[in-house]
Amino acid sequence: MQTALFMCAPEHFGIEYEINPWMSLERQPDRGRAKTQWESLYRFLTCDLDVDVKLIAPVANLPDMVFTANAGLALDKKFVSSRFRHKERRGESEHYEAWFKQRGYSVHTLPGRLYFEGEGDVLFAGEADAYAGYLIRSDVYSHAAVADLLGARIVSLELVDPRFYHLDTCFCPLSSESVVYYPEAFDSYARDVIKANFPDRIEVTEQEALQFVCNAIIIGNHYIQPRGGSENLRPALEARGYKTHEFDMSEFIKAGGATKCLVLKLMETTKSTRGYK
Ligand code: ARG
Numbered sequence: 001m002q003t004a005l006f007m008c009a010p011e012h013f014g015i016e017y018e019i020n021p022w023m024s025l026e027r028q029p030d031r032g033r034a035k036t037q038w039e040s041l042y043r044f045l046t047c048d049l050d051v052d053v054k055l056i057a058p059v060a061n062l063p064d065m066v067f068t069a070n071a072g073l074a075l076d077k078k079f080v081s082s083r084f085r086h087k088e089r090r091g092e093s094e095h096y097e098a099w100f101k102q103r104g105y106s107v108h109t110l111p112g113r114l115y116f117e118g119e120g121d122v123l124f125a126g127e128a129d130a131y132a133g134y135l136i137r138s139d140v141y142s143h144a145a146v147a148d149l150l151g152a153r154i155v156s157l158e159l160v161d162p163r164f165y166h167l168d169t170c171f172c173p174l175s176s177e178s179v180v181y182y183p184e185a186f187d188s189y190a191r192d193v194i195k196a197n198f199p200d201r202i203e204v205t206e207q208e209a210l211q212f213v214c215n216a217i218i219i220g221n222h223y224i225q226p227r228g229g230s231e232n233l234r235p236a237l238e239a240r241g242y243k244t245h246e247f248d249m250s251e252f253i254k255a256g257g258a259t260k261c262l263v264l265k266l267m268e269t270t271k272s273t274r275g276y277k
Pocket of ligand 1: 019020023064067070089119120121166168169256257258260261
């Protein structure tokens with residue numbers, strides 16, 4: 001059985017505010033094209049890979065709700081809801097919380113006023129460890145609270161480049177040993193931590209990173225990414241037995257997101273990993 005994913009169709013997607021360097025009110029996405037791009041990803045996941053994708057109904061005036069990775073973290077019927085740094089996205093949370101509650105999840109929020117942006121900033125690498133980004137969106141102290149709630153070990157990594165404001169824009173663990181990442185998005189201590197923890201590292205160039213190639217969904221040996229990264233990343237992945245699948249994500253990149261941001265994993269630890277198998 002596959003781990004399920006959680007997505008939201010781009011019915012109300014658009015750029016109505018600017019909360020990251022990619023977003024400009026002057027550069028609106030084409031909604032029709034966004035719909036086609038989202039649907040081809042959805043179809044690939046559900047039809048070709050047979051992934052169970054659960055959908056939440058899109059809500060008007062919440063144009064970033066399509067980026068469900070930021071809803072929170074879902075693990076074994078526990079949902080840790082995000083606390084968005086920007087007020088523009090805070091209205092999404094009540095809809096996510098209601099969806100998870102209705103499906104029998106216990107819904108948790110973080111203590112204090114800690115900002116936390118869900119799977120955008122927390123990625124599991126294999127079974128035991130999760131890596132979490134902080135500074136630009138999530139607060140570092142949120143990691144300890146999330147670790148407590150989920151009973152996981154979390155390794156914190158400082159993000160320093162505003163273009164790579166969520167961990168999933170510049171870091172993609174393949175397993176507990178291997179990672180794809182853009183080193184310059186991290187401070188030097190985080191780079192050392194990554195080196196110490198991952199014996200096998202695929203470093204992408206700035207040009208590849210700007211195409212969001214680290215923003216990938218991994219299902220088994222499939223690496224599902226936006227277009228790009230052919231010079232360096234694709235051969236490195238193929239050498240490790242991965243099959244890459246590229247999707248045109250041009251409209252979502254205008255809002256600072258791509259393939260990985262469009263999905264949230266509904267993880268279950270009863271399987272051999274917290275991610276997919
Ligand atoms: N416009 C959204 C924001 O700035 C994009 C979110 C992308 N999500 C992600 N997981 N990186 O919050």
